[in-house]
Amino acid sequence: MKIAVLGTGYVGLSTGVCLSEIGHQVTCIDIDDQKISRLQQGISPIYEPGLETLLVKNTGAGRLIFTTSHKDGVEGAEIIIIAVGTPQRPDGGADLSYLEQAAKDISGHIEKGTIVVIKSTVPVGTNEYIKKIIEEKCNKEVMMVSNPEFLRQGSAIHDTMNADRIIIGFENKEAAEKVQEMYRPLQVPVIFTGFRSSEMIKYASNAFLATKISFINEIANLCEAVGADVEDVAKGMGKDKRIGEAFLQAGIGYGGSCFPKDVKALLHTAGRYGVNFSMLKETISINDFQKEVLVKKAIKRFGELKGKKIGILGLPFKPETDDMREAPSINIAQSLTNLGAEVVAYDPVGTEQAKKIIGDTIQYVSSVFDAVLGADALFIVTEWKEFTQLDLASLMKKMKYPIIFDGRNCLEEDRIRQCEKIEYYPIGKQSI
Numbered sequence: 001m002k003i004a005v006l007g008t009g010y011v012g013l014s015t016g017v018c019l020s021e022i023g024h025q026v027t028c029i030d031i032d033d034q035k036i037s038r039l040q041q042g043i044s045p046i047y048e049p050g051l052e053t054l055l056v057k058n059t060g061a062g063r064l065i066f067t068t069s070h071k072d073g074v075e076g077a078e079i080i081i082i083a084v085g086t087p088q089r090p091d092g093g094a095d096l097s098y099l100e101q102a103a104k105d106i107s108g109h110i111e112k113g114t115i116v117v118i119k120s121t122v123p124v125g126t127n128e129y130i131k132k133i134i135e136e137k138c139n140k141e142v143m144m145v146s147n148p149e150f151l152r153q154g155s156a157i158h159d160t161m162n163a164d165r166i167i168i169g170f171e172n173k174e175a176a177e178k179v180q181e182m183y184r185p186l187q188v189p190v191i192f193t194g195f196r197s198s199e200m201i202k203y204a205s206n207a208f209l210a211t212k213i214s215f216i217n218e219i220a221n222l223c224e225a226v227g228a229d230v231e232d233v234a235k236g237m238g239k240d241k242r243i244g245e246a247f248l249q250a251g252i253g254y255g256g257s258c259f260p261k262d263v264k265a266l267l268h269t270a271g272r273y274g275v276n277f278s279m280l281k282e283t284i285s286i287n288d289f290q291k292e293v294l295v296k297k298a299i300k301r302f303g304e305l306k307g308k309k310i311g312i313l314g315l316p317f318k319p320e321t322d323d324m325r326e327a328p329s330i331n332i333a334q335s336l337t338n339l340g341a342e343v344v345a346y347d348p349v350g351t352e353q354a355k356k357i358i359g360d361t362i363q364y365v366s367s368v369f370d371a372v373l374g375a376d377a378l379f380i381v382t383e384w385k386e387f388t389q390l391d392l393a394s395l396m397k398k399m400k401y402p403i404i405f406d407g408r409n410c411l412e413e414d415r416i417r418q419c420e421k422i423e424y425y426p427i428g429k430q431s432i
């Protein structure tokens, strides 16, 4: 099939690359000419495992093309997938301006029978709204399909190729079947719904997962108070199939470009319709609280942090990405510097992005060794594999005090116990 994808962010680029990999002829369109010219050279604008390999392979095979021209990309396409961003507005709602612009940009090139798919995360009612914009502009009936995306950053290619389900929200059966046909090589279960349910599935899924994380974080705080171990508790809970093991990892709160924004957007939608979705407010406030727990633990341990040197390991909101959006490290770095601590941070890939957000109030170094040298304490903020395999005994010798606050419970307790002098403060478990 000939497919056009609008927007080369995480979702658009991963989708475009994967659709070309399963044999479709894909053109990815973006208004950012620098991005497009790098993509044409096989350079990915984002750090995403496996993406660049498929990018180079499929560009080379002529199945994947990048352009800034809507005309070149859209004309002749059987399916146009819109995957532009829907950032958060100051009032918590989703900003649809990129989507509106995309609708206008494609409307001049739509032919009879072209299917327009919205993959961006959009509030309930948006597919109907965008359909109207395109139809008014092009003066034809447009076949819309709502097809939300569930891929995670850091495993975007794997998640796209091995999705749990594909949601197809439709009005027109022919359009729905064509989109199903596009995904057929992936052999993934398809669920057909109306537009509004499809849009809701996306927000409800993200809000549920965010709530699951906030729930286990509250349990973690309670575990610390009562002397239980949150990892054992999560394991015991997760074996119940109705609960499931995934997303029960306690830590320093969820971040990223999706959960924080989508929970707020769903709350905003509920407000607009007069529904008091108070549970979501708690999900958010627990998460805000959780971002501060490492700093609170450090204050409890040291009394005050003024003049203390703190080494931070990990900056992005999760491993395998350099994305700093809503990363707990931002709050942690700010709190520590506000309290007068000196912060030295190391991350394998996220430093450049972190500098843009956290700025020069903290120091950035290029190795774990430099981050721990002379430090009063070490904060583990992102659970990169590199950090789970550290030679703890020799690292601790470089620190002023061998104290670790592990915000992701990513160090093995047996290894900690082998190093006699370490003081170790995990989340939701007793300290060592």
Ligand code: UGA
Residues within 6 Å of the ligand: 121, 149, 150, 151, 152, 153, 154, 206, 209, 213, 246, 247, 248, 249, 250, 251, 252, 253, 254, 255, 256, 257, 258, 259, 317, 318
């Ligand atoms: C999330 C969803 O998982 C995807 O299904 C969805 O498609 C995506 O948002 C989106 O809407 O585009 P993502 O934000 O990439 O994906 O990352 P996740 O792996 O879900 O992690 C989000 C945050 O939750 C991270 O900060 C992570 O550290 C935290 N987390 C996750 C926990 O604290 N505990 C867990 O058990 C799991």
